[in-house]
Amino acid sequence: xxxxxxxxxxxxxxxxxxxxxxxPPLTPDGDxxxxxxxxxxxxxxxDMAEPTPIDLIARAxxxxxxxxxxxxxxxxxxxxxxxxxxxxxxLVILVAFAVWGIPRSTRRAPAPRGHLFGEAExxxxxxLRSAAASHARREEWEAAIVLHFRALARGCVExxxxxxxxxxxxxxxxxxxxxxxxGLAERLEAAASAFDxxxxxxxxxxxxLYRLVADTDAAVAGxxxxxxxxxxx
Numbered sequence: 001x002x003x004x005x006x007x008x009x010x011x012x013x014x015x016x017x018x019x020x021x022x023x024p025p026l027t028p029d030g031d032x033x034x035x036x037x038x039x040x041x042x043x044x045x046x047d048m049a050e051p052t053p054i055d056l057i058a059r060a061x062x063x064x065x066x067x068x069x070x071x072x073x074x075x076x077x078x079x080x081x082x083x084x085x086x087x088x089x090x091l092v093i094l095v096a097f098a099v100w101g102i103p104r105s106t107r108r109a110p111a112p113r114g115h116l117f118g119e120a121e122x123x124x125x126x127x128l129r130s131a132a133a134s135h136a137r138r139e140e141w142e143a144a145i146v147l148h149f150r151a152l153a154r155g156c157v158e159x160x161x162x163x164x165x166x167x168x169x170x171x172x173x174x175x176x177x178x179x180x181x182x183g184l185a186e187r188l189e190a191a192a193s194a195f196d197x198x199x200x201x202x203x204x205x206x207x208x209l210y211r212l213v214a215d216t217d218a219a220v221a222g223x224x225x226x227x228x229x230x231x232x233x
Contacts, residue, residue, distance in 0.1 A: 141205030
């Protein structure tokens with residue numbers, strides 16, 4: 001096994017210079033000794049032993065607080081030490097807030113677009129309202145009602161006040177939205193029933209039912225939620 005401690009190179013040189021006839025090696029002259037020393041000190045082991053800038057900073061900070069709270073200083077300054085320590089702590093907290101901001105409670109992300117009431121739908125609330133209005137102008141009431149109710153639900157999701165998880169029905173959504181907007185709970189249930197009638201029961205849509213859904217959507221969009229989705233979770 002080879003030598004692995006500092007000085008191994010120098011020792012190896014001395015051993016290699018041992019004469020075959022058993023005569024010990026001569027002492028190296030000044031230039032040769034300096035060359036051997038420089039070559040030895042250039043080995044990686046010595047670089048790894050040097051402290052890094054972070055080590056030096058951490059050591060300086062530790063020495064500062066050690067001196068600050070030393071028995072001799074504490075005895076001579078008394079309450080001043082506590083005041084300085086409190087100021088340092090406050091400054092550290094303020095700097096942390098300035099860099100990372102005030103901590104906020106974790107908020108659930110709204111349900112991703114892609115599905116709405118079990119069907120593929122990735123349009124925004126504004127896009128759904130526009131499509132519903134186009135159908136209404138052509139008096140295609142069934143499609144207009146379905147799209148506008150989806151716009152209502154997607155608008156609530158975009159505001160982060162009601163979620164529509166996979167598998168949620170229109171009436172489950174209406175009940176959840178009714179807890180967030182209690183003053184509109186009955187109108188939300190009526191709009192959900194209009195959706196069910198034309199979408200699943202194949203009942204004919206009418207201008208009155210479309211207006212019910214559209215007015216409910218407008219009322220929800222302009223209402224302030226009484227409770228958030230997080231509080232309902």
